[in-house]
Amino acid sequence: MNKTLQLVLGAAFLAMPAFAQQVEPLDAAVVEKIRQEGLNKSQVMDIAFYLTDVNGPRLSGSTGLAKANQWTKDKLTSWGLKNAVIEPWGTFGKGWEVEKSYLALTKPYYQPMIGSPKAWTPGTNGPVKAQVMLVKASKEEDLAQYAGKLQGKVVMMEVTTPIKTTFTADASRYTDEQLQKMAEPVQSTAGRTPMTDEQRATMLARRALMTKMSEMFLKEGAVAMFSGRSGSHGTFFTSNGASYAMDAKPVLPEFEMAQEDLARMSRLLAAGIPVEVELESKTRFLTEDQQGYNVIAEIPGTDKKLKSEIVMLGGHIDSWHAATGATDNAAGVAVMMEAVRIIKALNLQPKRTIRIALWGGEEQGLHGSRGYAKKHLGDPATMKLLPEHAKIAAYFNLDNGSGKIRGIYTQGNEAVAPLFKEWLKPFNDLGATTVTNRNTGGTDHLSFDGLGLPGFQFIQDGLEYNTRTHHTNMDTYDRLQADDLKLASVIVASFVYQSAIRKDKLPRKALPQVKPQS
DSSP states (O other): OOOOHHHHHHOOOOOOGGGSSOOOOOOOHHHHHHHHHHSOOOOOHEEEEEEIITTTOOTTTTTHHHHHHHHHHHHHHHHTOOEEEEEEEEEEEOOEEEEEEEEEESSSSSSOEEEEEEETOOOSOOOEEEEEEOOOOOSGGGGGGGEEEEEGOOOOOOOOOOOOOOOOOOOOOEEEEEEEHHHHHOOOOOOSSSOOOHHHHHHHHHHHHHHHOOOOOOTTTOEEEEEOOOOTTTBOOOOOSSSSTTTTTOOEEEEEEEEHHHHHHHHHHTOOOEEEEEEEEEEEESSSHHHHHHHEEOOOOOOOOTTEEEEEEEEEOOOOOOOOIIIIIHHHHHHHHHHHHHHTTTOOOOOEEEEEEEEESSTTSSSSHHHHHHHHTEEEETTTOOOGGGGGEEEEEOOSSSOEEEEHHHHHTTGGHHHHHHHHHHHHHGTOOOEEEOOOOOOTTHHHHHHTOOOOEEEOOOOOIIIIITTTTTTTTGGGOOHHHHHHHHHHHHHHHHHHSSOOOOOOOOOOOOOOOO
């Protein structure tokens, strides 16, 4: 056994039965102070305003993200947090941002259309007026019919999925029945059902076809592409974009668009009616600094023995570019910043050090938190752990929109459930009641959970996150729910503070097994 690993295992708090955990009584007076400060003197919406309206889109590697990193570092410092730093997590690649974007239908009539340049695609090098060519292809062989026909054209795929009217509200909250179901024990906490071999093969074939199409369109002299994933009522969902690698292959200028505009052009072209468009995009690649960054700051612990241990909280500060990244994830960042502001404003004295982390590069694959974990805590591929691994008491994350916190996922760590149930009691009257042993995925707590550390994501009301704002052109400040974010800030502040003053670190699950290399 590796000596470092042996030391860490000796110090680490491994999984133990839930009944063995001591549930210390809450300091009701402190919890009430946190509640009053957070609900009555909140700055969470002011923080969100500066993150979104002032700093703008925060795509990884962009000027907007760099500005937001500096603003958050300065703000945390102004509140009295220590050791604030914009810390590199590793190499990202080239940055990218939009300087100009224009898109309109000109034939058979004029009308502006809704769309945005796709991330990391080049600009059009000036205004373009061109006919649109509809491409129908389900396999590579179908592309041959378009050889010699795409020069000077804008290409788009046929829209075959009908745009349906919905008869349910965009926004929703968890019902009591849904929360009760979520709290019930489950046999497996493995998370999402894995893809079948057939599903994986279909996905890979589709991805390969799209690559071939992109290469052909560029080679044949097309001037731009139109694309779209889903959405309705003028909302479009953006996607992962082109490659941000420094040596990425050239691609065409591309606009991601509202489904209604794509469907209209598709119908016209299918009917043999010519379609002409005007478009211009001016985009800029940023290549001077290829590093990605996280923002880190601390409230130092006050206990001589425990101050070297760390309670962490965080959320990702990067966003997509079609809007200002309000619910994904300025909301989470604002809540976590407000939580540490509350603790500082009340002059609470945590025994352990509280460390806030605002992650970069989450949207491209949890890069910021994974880079931080590998640099400070250990390598999940080998489970070779670093000394700081033993010092992490807990990590709390927020990244599911603007909805009210209704509880917390334990990630299968049943030993923390009694603690969390007790910590939620002061907020039961506000709808936060549920502790579930289920897993949830897709965000930065996984970088900690993957190393056997107690990393947690809160349960939040979905609101319109998955229907209207998540990765869309509608993810703006206006979609934030002030009362929900105030409550979230209070609950996070309380959980972080309780973790920072209790006698022991939060219990851990057994360390993950190293996966065999295939």
